[in-house]
Amino acid sequence: MSAIQTFNLSKNYRPGAFKKKNIVALDKVSLDVREGEIFGLLGPNGAGKTTFVKLILSIVRPSDGSATVLGHPLGALAIREQSGYLPENHRYPGFLTAFETLMFFGRLSGLASGDLKSKAASLLELVGLSQWAKVRTKRFSKGMLQRLGLAQALVNDPRLLFLDEPTDGVDPIGRKEIRDILVQLKSRGTTIFLNSHLLSEVELVCDRVVILHKGKVLKTATMAELTTSQPIYEIQLEAPPPADLLQELAARTYDVTPRGSALVARVRDMAQLNAIIDILRARGLTIGTVTQQKTSLEDSFITLIQGGASE
Amino acid sequence: MFRFTISEAVRKGTLIFYAAIATLIMVFFAIGISRPGDTPGMITFFGMPMPSPPGHQFDVVQFIIVTLHRQSVFWIVVFGVFGTAGLIPSLLEKGTAELFLSKPLSRLHLMLARAAGAVGGIALNIVYFTAGIWLVFGLKLGVWHAGLLLSSLALAYTFWCYFSVVTFVALITRSTGFTVMLALSYTIISWGLELRERGLYVLWDNVVYQRVLDGLYYLLPQLNAMLSNSSLIVGTIPFTHETAQFTIMPFVYSLGSSVLLYAGSIWYFSRQDY
Numbered sequence: 001m002s003a004i005q006t007f008n009l010s011k012n013y014r015p016g017a018f019k020k021k022n023i024v025a026l027d028k029v030s031l032d033v034r035e036g037e038i039f040g041l042l043g044p045n046g047a048g049k050t051t052f053v054k055l056i057l058s059i060v061r062p063s064d065g066s067a068t069v070l071g072h073p074l075g076a077l078a079i080r081e082q083s084g085y086l087p088e089n090h091r092y093p094g095f096l097t098a099f100e101t102l103m104f105f106g107r108l109s110g111l112a113s114g115d116l117k118s119k120a121a122s123l124l125e126l127v128g129l130s131q132w133a134k135v136r137t138k139r140f141s142k143g144m145l146q147r148l149g150l151a152q153a154l155v156n157d158p159r160l161l162f163l164d165e166p167t168d169g170v171d172p173i174g175r176k177e178i179r180d181i182l183v184q185l186k187s188r189g190t191t192i193f194l195n196s197h198l199l200s201e202v203e204l205v206c207d208r209v210v211i212l213h214k215g216k217v218l219k220t221a222t223m224a225e226l227t228t229s230q231p232i233y234e235i236q237l238e239a240p241p242p243a244d245l246l247q248e249l250a251a252r253t254y255d256v257t258p259r260g261s262a263l264v265a266r267v268r269d270m271a272q273l274n275a276i277i278d279i280l281r282a283r284g285l286t287i288g289t290v291t292q293q294k295t296s297l298e299d300s301f302i303t304l305i306q307g308g309a310s311e
Numbered sequence: 312m313f314r315f316t317i318s319e320a321v322r323k324g325t326l327i328f329y330a331a332i333a334t335l336i337m338v339f340f341a342i343g344i345s346r347p348g349d350t351p352g353m354i355t356f357f358g359m360p361m362p363s364p365p366g367h368q369f370d371v372v373q374f375i376i377v378t379l380h381r382q383s384v385f386w387i388v389v390f391g392v393f394g395t396a397g398l399i400p401s402l403l404e405k406g407t408a409e410l411f412l413s414k415p416l417s418r419l420h421l422m423l424a425r426a427a428g429a430v431g432g433i434a435l436n437i438v439y440f441t442a443g444i445w446l447v448f449g450l451k452l453g454v455w456h457a458g459l460l461l462s463s464l465a466l467a468y469t470f471w472c473y474f475s476v477v478t479f480v481a482l483i484t485r486s487t488g489f490t491v492m493l494a495l496s497y498t499i500i501s502w503g504l505e506l507r508e509r510g511l512y513v514l515w516d517n518v519v520y521q522r523v524l525d526g527l528y529y530l531l532p533q534l535n536a537m538l539s540n541s542s543l544i545v546g547t548i549p550f551t552h553e554t555a556q557f558t559i560m561p562f563v564y565s566l567g568s569s570v571l572l573y574a575g576s577i578w579y580f581s582r583q584d585y
């Protein structure tokens with residue numbers, strides 16, 4: 001079942017009251033996010049990622065197109081009842097403590113005060129802020145505010161969670177903890193919509209991603225599709241390969257190039273790889289490792305964006 | 312949201328600051344004013360007798376209460392604007408608006424609760440101040456002036472009407488500074504429109520211009536007239552032989568214009584992207 005389905009969703013902004021030319025923030029975006037998956041929204045700055053989330057939550061109004069979210073049409077209050085949102089560069093009232101912040105936003109989400117107290121305490125525990133519960137948020141660091149933001153987004157046990165740069169300003173250990181929380185939420189059936197510039201992080205947690213560029217969808221794919229393995233192997237040797245070895249391999253029409261003390265072999269099949277290894281073994285060379293090369297999400301992302309930019 | 316807004320005003324110190332000023336005035340009168348037992352009708356202020364002007368016999372207490380009220384109402388409005396003008400723009404700041412608008416609340420609910428919180432906070436201060444003065448004069452002089460208590464309701468209502476202008480300006484400008492400036496300018500505009508027949512009419516002898524001024528007077532909350540009439544509930548200054556009589560009409564006209572302004576603000580807010 002789909003958590004979010006959009007049909008040609010578009011958003012144009014007027015840059016000023018007296019300027020006629022519109023800025024296209026989103027251009028006919030059609031997406032299908034399935035329930036229970038972690039879905040990544042990638043794109044360079046100004047691609048329309050935040051605008052897309054704001055459209056889904058009715059913080060901005062669409063210029064064209066339609067969408068259904070958790071079975072409700074765009075604009076329905078029920079969408080926000082079942083959603084949690086951590087905006088980018090969020091600002092919490094500095095005069096509230098962490099605990100009061102969760103109580104306040106929990107009440108705004110329609111929760112009763114009685115249930116909220118234990119909920120707020122357990123969420124602060126989850127994001128590692130228990131010791132800071134009674135401290136005013138104006139004293140919090142960026143990383144602590146991000147953790148509090150995540151707790152705030154989870155206060156109503158959302159079915160659909162929108163996170164905009166959730167690990168911005170968070171230290172590496174904190175990032176790992178946030179990733180673990182996301183995986184835990186996914187196992188409970190929460191659909192997670194993740195906007196992030198940190199592609200390595202997206203690669204670690206997302207099931208599928210969409211790449212946006214200048215408001216348009218460039219590609220929607222599973223993580224496996226974007227990080228495919230290539231028929232290229234790096235064979236690590238103990239010492240740099242001798243020149244006559246390279247000549248022998250070239251004479252046998254193998255596509256092999258040296259890289260330091262390793263050989264990079266582009267092969268047709270496993271038989272060809274084994275044939276190359278046999279030659280190395282016959283010469284008495286010690287092989288340390290044989291590693292297949294993969295296209296990283298970053299490689300795919302850059303290739304797609306550069307391709308999109310040249311169109 | 313209503314409770315949050317009042318709590319925000321309290322924790323930022325605004326309401327506490329105003330309550331402190333009101334308390335100082337009350338204490339000043341509580342210490343200073345007294346009625347010596349040996350001379351009937353005599354009032355002293357820090358030991359100094361307060362005589363009637365030569366040739367006039369009037370109630371000195373009434374004079375003090377009305378004068379104090381008239382001097383206070385303007386400052387109540389000015390302080391009220393300074394204290395509340397930032398509440399709407401702070402809600403619309405980038406990073407804050409998204410948090411509030413992503414919650415399952417309609418924009419109508421959000422805006423009304425915010426405005427009610429702002430007006431509620433100032434109304435609490437008005438009631439505290441007028442009830443305090445009422446108590447001081449009652450306990451020290453035995454004068455229990457019911458008009459003072461009634462005027463607090465009129466003043467709170469006046470501020471509610473005035474806040475419709477503040478809300479509208481705050482939504483359009485999204486800036487606390489501009490909101491304060493334009494809201495304070497409105498006190499002058501309101502005064503100019505009320506006295507238009509003796510002032511603005513004279514600038515240009517043109518019927519259309521004069522009818523436009525008339526229209527604006529009835530279309531916008533009549534702040535100046537409401538403040539004057541709030542003081543007339545308390546009474547008139549005795550020896551000036553004032554002819555002005557309390558009228559409810561500015562309050563009635565302003566109800567319509569304030570409702571229109573609040574409705575316009577909500578309509579505008581519901582159509583904006585944040």
